[in-house]
Amino acid sequence: MMSMDSVWIVLIGSLVATSCALVGCFLVLRRLSMLGDAISHAVLPGIVVAFMLTGSRNIGFMLVGAMAMGMLTAFLTDVLSRFGKLQSDAAMGVTFTWLFAIGVILVSKFTGMVDLDVDCVLYGEIVLAPLDVIEWGGRNFGPRAIWLTGIVCVANLLFVTLGYKQLKVCAFDAGLAASIGISVSLWHYLLMGFVSLTTVASFESVGAILVVAMLIVPPNTAYLLTDRLSYMLLIAVGVGILSALGGFLLATWLDGAIAAAMAVVSGVLYTLAALLGPRHGVLARHRAHRNIELHVEEADELGSELRS
Amino acid sequence: MKSSTTFENLPPWLEFFTFPSVNVLHVLLGCIILGVSAGLLGSFAFLRKRSLLGDALSHAALPGVCMAFMLTGTKNPVVILCGAVFSCWAGALAIEWIVKYTRCKEDSALGMVLSVFFGLGILLLTHIQKSGQAAQSGLDKFLFGQAASLVERDLYILGGLGLVLCLIVILAFKEFKIVSFDPDFAQAVGLPVRLVEFSLATLIVLAVCIGLQAVGVVLMAAMLVTPAAAARFWTNNLSRMLWLATLFGGLSGAIGAYVSYLSVKMPTGPWMVVAVTSIFIGSFLFAPQRGALARARRHRLFRQKTAKENILRTTYKFAEQAGRWDTPVSLNELLQHREMSTAQLRRTIHRLTRAGFIEETHVGLLHLTEAGKEEAERVTRLHRLWELYLMTKLEIAPDHVHDDAEEIEHILTPDLERRLLLELEGELTDPHGQKIPGSLAVVAEEKRRK
Missing domain, CATH: 1.10.60.10 (Iron dependent repressor, metal binding and dimerisation domain)
Known part of the structure; x- marks a missing residue:
């Protein structure tokens, strides 16, 4: 029923969702959710400058430019909050909006010279992704986006598996991490590096805003469903893939942007988890609360009977 | 286009100030109103440590804009504005709900509302585009904004809203101030904290909606955070901070309008943001008390003072042990008792000598003066x-x-x-x-x- 293109689209979406969910869990735990948003906006000037300097749409240059901007955002936020005694969220807000504004100015300045579509950067065109295939020696090796997102996905998987212990300690207890000889700032910047990498690689296919959704909505959904980090990672990946699939179906039905629909579906899944989650869901909590009340009431009645 | 002919020969950078067309004046006024109201309301968000609220809310406006268009089929600014306000508001409530009823943290709540609402907006936008409604073109101007498209009617709406915002802030200043700094205290003295917070959120929503048309969603976030953050460097007084933030906002609005007049290709919104960020960077570096350079200077002076006092005390100790307060002490002795490099010791001694606290009689030997x-x-x-x-x-x-x-x-x-x-x-x-x-x-x- 689904054509080959549809399979590619869902596969790309799932790969992006997996990469994002893996690093996103640590962003959420470290209360840096908005940093994903900040980085995904701030990479714009990096991409434009890479275009202008090399004059090519080579993905390698774009990745380097964007990574540099992502790290710059994390760094400037750090500097402003440390040397200006500014709240870190304000520092982040100032930094990324500034870089984004510069990016938009560069785009409009060189709009004739650079074949770059801002809309495409922001919302992505996953529909077009299957058309851009790699051909080598006359053979078709599948869409380019599959390779890119696939490689980034493997890189993220390696990063999270190899650095699992360090990331975990840094996320839950930075003080402990420092005392057992784990460099908190090294792992912070490594994480930022991988967030930038993921953001940029996902850009072309799904756009900036969806990256933000995929970075933090599935991990938060998982956060509501479990208390263990390893399960949280697994559930987040699952929810991400489910959103990719659901988003594709929703977009086909509504005839709208697929990436945006994926964000919407992930939001719906989160709402379901928030309401119906077994332990942390609103209904479950409500029920637990009522049970305690009933219990207290019973005990009170029993007490008054005994006294009388 | 030009209404006056006498200024025809002026260069463009001067010509701007003669307001060659009504449109230029409209854009300028619109941008100033926007900067002023965003600076004012953004300050309260900043003080409540919710600087990125503006970012989340301005993204959350998009689905409302699209729905208003889908329901009515017009691009009437009042209708669109109502849609934007409604959906921003829903976003604000969603953030409150998530923070209050789930265990997710505030930053996550902001990010999720931002991305999911914006996703919904894009979904609706693409749906409208593909369903081929003829009047839809220009709806996506709300994403990046287009100040040049401001017409007189928009200006009346923006100006009216901006005025109402400022009036409310002036009238309810005391309540906003208390709730911003100390909600618990406000509760204790019997203020309706929830009502005040709610109206503050509504005002921020309105300020966001004023800006959408001119600068678009992303850059609106900047106009809310940056003027407030810049103003904070200059003062510890709330009303002064509000005045400054308003000034910075309005000024950068004017600069944005000016630059986009000089170069037709240049978008207004991003230049506004670049202007306000330049003000911010200036404040960050050069503000007299809280600026980075002033802090670094104070820090350095304190370190020098510490070093000087340490050397004086050590010299005194040696003299005390020897029984005479002007007993000479050698540099080596000082170095053995103080953890500092030879160069640092040299510099400190130089400063002490200049202040008249120490005299070097022989090379490498020094003793305290009377003042020292x-x-x-x-x-x-x-x-x-x-x-x-x-x-x-x-x-x-x-x-x-x-x-x-x-x-x-x-x-x-x-x-x-x-x-x-x-x-x-x-x-x-x-x-x-x-x-x-x-x-x-x-x-x-x-x-x-x-």
Whole structure:
């Protein structure tokens, strides 16, 4: 029923969702959710400058430019909050909006010279992704986006598996991490590096805003469903893939942007988890609360009977 | 286009100020109104430590804009504005709900509302585009904004809204102030905190919606955060901060309009943001009290003062042991007792010599001057007083008091010194059996005054 293109689209979406969910869990735990948003906006000037300097749409240059901007955002936020005694969220807000504004100015300045579509950067065109295939020696090796997102996905998987212990300690207890000889700032910047990498690689296919959704909505959904980090990672990946699939179906039905629909579906899944989650869901909590009340009431009645 | 012919030959950068067309004036006024209202309301969001609320809310406006269009089929600015306000508001409520009823944290709530609402907006937008409604073109201007498209009717709406916002802030200033700084206190004195917070959120929503058409969603976030953050560097007073943020916002609005007039290709919104960020960077570096350079300078001065006082005290100690206050001390001896590099010691001694506290009679040998003796006695007195205080009043073991005194000797004020002396009256030997220099005189002076 689904054509080959549809399979590619869902596969790309799932790969992006997996990469994002893996690093996103640590962003959420470290209360840096908005940093994903900040980085995904701030990479714009990096991409434009890479275009202008090399004059090519080579993905390698774009990745380097964007990574540099992502790290710059994390760094400037750090500097402003440390040397200006500014709240870190304000520092982040100032930094990324500034870089984004510069990016938009560069785009409009060189709009004739650079074949770059801002809309495409922001919302992505996953529909077009299957058309851009790699051909080598006359053979078709599948869409380019599959390779890119696939490689980034493997890189993220390696990063999270190899650095699992360090990331975990840094996320839950930075003080402990420092005392057992784990460099908190090294792992912070490594994480930022991988967030930038993921953001940029996902850009072309799904756009900036969806990256933000995929970075933090599935991990938060998982956060509501479990208390263990390893399960949280697994559930987040699952929810991400489910959103990719659901988003594709929703977009086909509504005839709208697929990436945006994926964000919407992930939001719906989160709402379901928030309401119906077994332990942390609103209904479950409500029920637990009522049970305690009933219990207290019973005990009170029993007490008054005994006294009388 | 031009309404006057007398200024025809002016260069463009001057021509702007003659407002060659009504449109230029419209854009300028629109941008100023936007900057002013965003600066004003953004300050409150900043103080509530919710700087990125503006970012989340401005993204959350998009689905409302699309729905308003889908339902009515017009691009009437009032209708669109109502849609935007409604959906921003839903976003604000969603954030409240997530923070209150789930265990997700505030930053996550902001990010999720931002991305999911925006996703919904894009989904609706693409749906409208593909369903081929003829009037849809221009709806996506809300994403990046287009100040040049402001017409007179928009201006009346924006101006009216901006005026109402400012009036409400002026009238409810006290309530907003208390709730922003100390919600618990506000609750205790019987203010309707929830109502105040709710109206504050609504005002922020309105400010966001004013800006959408001119600068678009992403850059609206900047206009809310950056003026407030820049103003904070200059003052600790709320009303002054509000004035400054308003000024910065309005000024950068004007700059944005000016630049986009000079170069047709240049978008207004991003230039507004670049202008306001330049103001921010200037404030960050050069603000007199809280600026980074002023902080660094204070820090350096304090380090120099500490180094000077340490050298004086060590010299005094050697002299004390030798029995004469002007006993010469060699650099090597000082180096052995103080952890500092030779260069640092050299610089410190140079400063002390210039201040007249120390004299170098032979090469590498120095002794205290009369003034230096007094200063050294003061520092030594503070050090030993503190040690004594820790030991007698706080009952800390004598071998644990030195390090603490080492730090506090540079900070104690004359007033504290006097009170310490009075507190410890009669005990004039420190825990290590050394005399506390000059203390007798101070106590006697104090008694005489009484």
